[in-house]
Amino acid sequence: MAARDYGQYGGITRALELVGERWSLLIVRDLLVGPRRYGELAGGLARIPSNILAARLKDLQSAGVIRRVPHSRVIVYELTPYGRELEPAVLALGAWGFKALGDAREEQVITPDSMTMDLRTAFRSNVAASLPSTAYAARIGDAELFIRVDGPSLEVSRGDGPSDLTFAAGPDIRRLISGELAPEHAIATGVVEVLGGRGALLERFASTFHLAA
Missing domain, CATH: 3.30.1050.10 (SCP2 sterol-binding domain)
Incomplete structure (x- = not known):
């Protein structure tokens, strides 16, 4: 059984298996603003270890949430149409978290x-x-x-x-x-x-x- 396999069958379970790892949703959040180079993502998430960022990007690519594309002679990461479907959920989660922000x-x-x-x-x-x-x-x-x-x-x-x-x-x-x-x-x-x-x-x-x- 994979480390992120909860052993349950359902939409929320599958969503957590895809984007529930630490840092994953913050990567999605930043890519909802626009495409980013690897260094830009690292700069915006200053505490993320480089190996974790690389692993999360690889996982999100494998899940079809993000993709690597050439842009002005550099490679950037961007959300796929499937990944962009996360926007309402991210905004709703942000509104929910705001209530406990302190x-x-x-x-x-x-x-x-x-x-x-x-x-x-x-x-x-x-x-x-x-x-x-x-x-x-x-x-x-x-x-x-x-x-x-x-x-x-x-x-x-x-x-x-x-x-x-x-x-x-x-x-x-x-x-x-x-x-x-x-x-x-x-x-x-x-x-x-x-x-x-x-x-x-x-x-x-x-x-x-x-x-x-």
């Missing part, structure tokens, strides 16, 4: 890909659909993201861009997203620092990105 420990970091997926998880397209298009330049921990909301559509990319609101925050931004902290109090207490644009737009951000804790 305060960040000193050694924990925010990566661009992890924050991108957290924003996708918290995005309320039904609310955004009734609001004007808005661009945010956000520095959240070590992640610098350009966030564009256009009706029910969300685009998140690394870097900067022309924005309606530029702000910086740390892990405590979860208190804004959960509704625990009102936007004006987030600014007053320094949880969010407005760097440019209209600070009043932080209320729009909080309405657009919301997850109840």
